[in-house]
Amino acid sequence: xxILIKLTGLLHSQMLDDLRRRHPFAAERVGFxxxxxxxxxxxxxxxxxxxxxxxPDDQYIDDPTVGARIGSEAITNAMQSAYFGRQAQExxxxxxxxxxxxxxxxxxxxxxxxxxxxxxxxxxGRQAPHGIIILSLDHGSVWxxxxxxxxxxxxxxxxxxxxPIGVFESGVSK
Amino acid sequence: MSADRYSRQSFLGADAEERIAxxxxxxxxxGGGGSHIVQQLAHIGFQNYIIYDDDRVEESNLNRLVGAKAxxxxxxxxxxxxxxxxxxxxxxxxxxxxxxxxxxxxxxPLREGQIVIGCVDSYKGREELEIACRRYLMHYIDIGMDVHxxxxxxxxxxxxxxxxxxxxxxxxxxxxxxxxxxxxxxxxNAGGRPQVVWPNGVLASTAVxxxxxxxxxxxxxGRSHAYLVYDGxxxxxxxxxxxxxxxxxxDHYPTVEIGDPIMTEL
Numbered sequence: 001x002x003i004l005i006k007l008t009g010l011l012h013s014q015m016l017d018d019l020r021r022r023h024p025f026a027a028e029r030v031g032f033x034x035x036x037x038x039x040x041x042x043x044x045x046x047x048x049x050x051x052x053x054x055x056p057d058d059q060y061i062d063d064p065t066v067g068a069r070i071g072s073e074a075i076t077n078a079m080q081s082a083y084f085g086r087q088a089q090e091x092x093x094x095x096x097x098x099x100x101x102x103x104x105x106x107x108x109x110x111x112x113x114x115x116x117x118x119x120x121x122x123x124x125g126r127q128a129p130h131g132i133i134i135l136s137l138d139h140g141s142v143w144x145x146x147x148x149x150x151x152x153x154x155x156x157x158x159x160x161x162x163x164p165i166g167v168f169e170s171g172v173s174k
Numbered sequence: 175m176s177a178d179r180y181s182r183q184s185f186l187g188a189d190a191e192e193r194i195a196x197x198x199x200x201x202x203x204x205g206g207g208g209s210h211i212v213q214q215l216a217h218i219g220f221q222n223y224i225i226y227d228d229d230r231v232e233e234s235n236l237n238r239l240v241g242a243k244a245x246x247x248x249x250x251x252x253x254x255x256x257x258x259x260x261x262x263x264x265x266x267x268x269x270x271x272x273x274x275x276x277x278x279x280x281x282x283p284l285r286e287g288q289i290v291i292g293c294v295d296s297y298k299g300r301e302e303l304e305i306a307c308r309r310y311l312m313h314y315i316d317i318g319m320d321v322h323x324x325x326x327x328x329x330x331x332x333x334x335x336x337x338x339x340x341x342x343x344x345x346x347x348x349x350x351x352x353x354x355x356x357x358x359x360x361x362x363n364a365g366g367r368p369q370v371v372w373p374n375g376v377l378a379s380t381a382v383x384x385x386x387x388x389x390x391x392x393x394x395x396g397r398s399h400a401y402l403v404y405d406g407x408x409x410x411x412x413x414x415x416x417x418x419x420x421x422x423x424x425d426h427y428p429t430v431e432i433g434d435p436i437m438t439e440l
Contacts, residue, residue, distance in 0.1 A: 004286060006311040008339045036433030038310050041282040048311050048433045089436055161311045161338055163398065164391035165288050167196040 002044035003155045005133075005142045007033075009162010011052055015135065018054045019097035026060045028067040032078045033093040034085060037129050037146075047129050047144055047155070050090065053081060066109055068096065075117070082125035091128030092121045093142070097135045103168075104136040106143075115152070118145050139168045180219060190390045191219055197389045198222035200287035200312070202277040202303065204253040205229065206369045207293035207317050209240040210378030212257045216264035218386060223261060223270045224287055226277045227253040238371035278302065285310040289385050292316045293378075295367065297349060297357050304336055304343055308427040311338045315384055316348075317377040319404065321368035329373050329406025332414070333380040335388075338427075340398030345424045347416035348401065373406045380404075380411055 011033075019029045032053045038046035059074040082092045094114050098104045106114070114132050121130040122145060131144040131152065143152035160166035180191050187193070199220055201208050204227035212225065231239060231246040231253060241256045254272050261268050273280045284290065290312050292303045300316055307314035319331030336342045343349040380402055387393050401414035 006288075008311060010339055038285055038433050039282055040285055041280070044282075046285055046310060046433075050429050050432050087436070087438055088430060089433075159288050159311075161288055161313060163337075163388050163396045164193065165197055165313070165389050167193075167198075167288065169196060 001146075001153055002040060002042070003047065003142075003144050003146075003153050004040065004044070005035075005047050005049065005140075005144075005155045005158040007049035007158075007160055009160045009164075009166070011049060012160040012162065012166070015052050015095055016097065016137070018052070019095070019135065020099070023060060023068070024057055025062045026068040028096055028099075030055055030060075030068050030070055030074075031095045032081060033095050033133060034081060034090045035093050035129055035131070036088065036090050045129070045144075045146065047131070047142070049093065049133075052095070053077070066113060069113075075120075078117075079120060079124055082121045082128065082130070085128055086125050089125075089127045089147075091125050091130040093131045093133050095133040095135065097137075099137065101137050101139070103139050103141070104134050105141050106132070106134060110134065115143075118152075122147075138166075141168075141170065183218070186386065186390045186392045190392070193389050194219045194386070195221045197289065198224065198287045199385065200224035200226075200277075200284050200290045201257075201293065202226040202284070202290070203293035204257045205235070205293060206238040206371065206374040207319075207378050207381075208291075209242070209253070209257065209260070210375055211291050211293065211317075211382055213240050213260050213264075214379065214382040215385070216261045216268070218382070219265070221265060221268050223268060224273075224283050225254065225257050225270065226273045226275065226280070226284075227257070228275050229253050231256065238369055238374055240371075277306075281306060285312075287312050289313045289315065289388060291381050291385060294318075297353050300343060301349055301354065304349075305427075307336065308338055308342070309431060309433065311432065313337045313385075313388055315381045316343065317381045319369070319373045319377055319406070321370075321406075326407070327368075329370075329404075331373055331377050331404035331406065333377055333384065333400070333402045333404070333411075335384050335397060335400040337398045340424065341420055342424050342426050344426050345420060346399065346401045346414065347419065348414075373404065376406075376411065377404055 034051045035047045035049045055074045061069045061071045063069040140158045142155040158168040230250040233247040241260045314336045316334045322328045403414045
């Protein structure tokens, strides 16, 4: 299935600006974005990101074995976003940044730590898409769990609608 | 492809060719304005097109339809076919999604675009396109021209950029309820509007210039809106004076209206 991601250039900048900030002890930062569905031809889906929620410094747990670990308060807030997004069918996307240029993807740690969050979001927001967004400084990859799906689908592209427009194709660097 | 092909537009940026090739651009309406736009985009190097038109070439189109020949009026060639031939003639590897209908009849493909350049005649048509662009996060560039009066006739036109999160056609004073109501009252009785090739060329070129800037940001302006007014008698294109009145952020398209409409229980 063809899945495309879109967000405004402003929202993309807001995410990067937040995620690039140095944390007092965590090696990287995490955030949550909200996203809604649009219908494409031939059963394809658009995921349109609408908002970004930064995680306050004190909601991180000091764990040197991972780049960032967030605590129960941050997870609860994300679950609440999924809950309050039910009427608009707006889902929650875990976002973090790999601070390099070019194509990026999930590390082994990412694969182990982040996908287990998704069933929780799905249990609260059943009709909404949820997922994982990994940004680099000039690229990005997104995995989407569509409503009712247990498996993720990797988005074919991520487009930032600003000036300049950015189109990050899956498998294409930069 | 020869490295020389885009050497004269290298000022657009080191990665401009890749950026242009990755962008998907939709053009609903391939008449006097759209035919110019398609030709220019193909010259520049755009590779991904979503085009719509359900019309065929008539003799009365030959005064302005770029790419049309006398034989096309005789053969009643579709405008969609002309546009495809124009694109493939310049970009043989282009990905063209072509629909012989109005975009409203097949709205889903349009949503894949990052830019929509609208060449529609009516205010209602413009409003519908802008709503789709805001809902599915696309830049919308509108072009239009008209001829008023007789002594002498006055050619006017506009090119407007409306971007998600930025000022919209209403904010910039172009769309009003009054204009929409007046147009609705004339429905079916508007008659054929005067159209000539050179104002379409100016407006289409200006729109393509905005599109290339959105893709490459070569001007470093980072535009989120534009309203350029064409005076065809003076031969000038200037910023609309209505831009001076802009202040508060656009509240016509709230974030809650992004994505497919949701039925909610009352």
